[in-house]
Amino acid sequence: MIVFRSPEDIPTGFGPSVVAIGKFDGVHAGHRALIERARVNAATMGTPVVAVTFDRNPLALLRPDLCPESLVGPDQKLRLLAEAGVDATLMLTFDRTLADLEPRQFVRTLLVDALGVAMLLVGRDFRFGRGGAGDVALLEELAAEYGFSLQVVDDVRAVEGERRVSSTWIRELLEVGDVDTAAKLLGRAPSVRGEVVHGLKRGRELGYPTANLSADREGYVPADGVYAGWLVDEGPMAESPTEGPRSSIRYPAAVSIGTNPTFDDVTGRQVEAYVLDETDLDLYGHRVEVQFRRRIRAMGAFEGIPQLIAQMADDVDRVRAALTV
Secondary structure, eight states, rough: EEEEEGGGGOOOOOOEEEEEEOOOOSHHHHHHHHHHHOOOHHHHHTTOEEEEEEESSTOOOHGGGGGGOOOSSHHHHHHHHHHHOOOOOHHHHHHHHHHHOOOOHHIIIIIIIIIEEEEEEEEEOOOOOGGGGGGGGHHHHHHHHHTTTTEEEEBBOOOTOOOOOOOEEEEEEEETOOOHHEEEEEEEEEEEEEEEEOOOHHHHHHTTOEEEEEOBSSSSSSSEEEEEEEEEEEEEEEOOOOSSOOOOOEEEEEEEEEETSSOOOOSOOEEEEEETTTTOOOOTTEEEEEEEEEEEEEEOSSSSSSHHHHHHHHHHHHHHHHHTO
C-alpha cells in the first residue's frame, strides 16, 4: 500500500480513484464494509482504492476534553487498511490548517485536485470541513458540480438489538474485558503494539519471564486482568513499521494487564506477556503486537509469593486451553 502524508506527496495525474474517507478508528466491521464496497466499485472502474483518514481523532485538537482514546494508533491503522485491501492511503495530519478548511475547499483541494476522485464513499453521519459544516447533502451538491459520483454506505448493525457497530461500542466492551465480542465487531483480535522494554524482571524471578510493552504503546488496552492471547514479534524497532513486507513470529501467550497489586512498586498500568514454554526468548528492543483472545480472570492481590506462583501456573493452563479451542 502506498502511503501519502500530505496532498503534496501525491504525484500529478494520480487519478482517477475511488476514495473512501473517515476516521477509520479500529478499522472495524463497519469500516471494512465501506472499504469492501469501494474495492468492488474500483474493480469495475479499473481504478485504485484510496483511503483518506487522519493521524488522530479531530476531537484531539478541537475538543480534547471530549476526545475518546483511540482504538488504534496511526501505524496500526495503516497496517489494517493495507490488510483490508486499500491501494493507497492519504494520512492527513489533523492540525489547525486542516481544521480551518472550508467544506468546498476540503473537497476541491484534497479529493478533486490531489486524488482525481471519480467516486467517493462515506458513512451516513460523515461530517467535514471547518466546524463540521459539510455533510452528505453538501457532498451531493459538490459531487454534481465536480463530476464525481457519491455513495453513502449504511451502518453495519447487530442482528440482535440493531445496535450500530462503532468504535464507541468496541471501547465499552474492552473497558470490561470482553475481548471476545470486541473481536467480532473488529473482525480481528483486539491488540496493542509497542516496543519491548526492560521491567522489574519479577516474572523471570517467579519462573514466568514476560515481555513488557513500553508506556507509549499503540492501541486500546482492555480492562485489568489476565488474558489468553498471542505475541507477534515483528523484529527490531529500527526496521520500518509500515513500509514493505515484514516477517513475524506468532507465539501463544498469557498476558497480564494492571499494576501487579500483590506488590506496591508499580505505579502505572503495564501490559506484559509470557510466551508459553519460553524462558530464554530475547525480545528487548523489538516491536511486538499483543493480541487478546479471551479474558481468563480479573486482576487481584495475593497473600504471598507461593500463592501468586500457584495462580500463575493455573493461569497458564487456562490460557493454553483457551487457545486450543
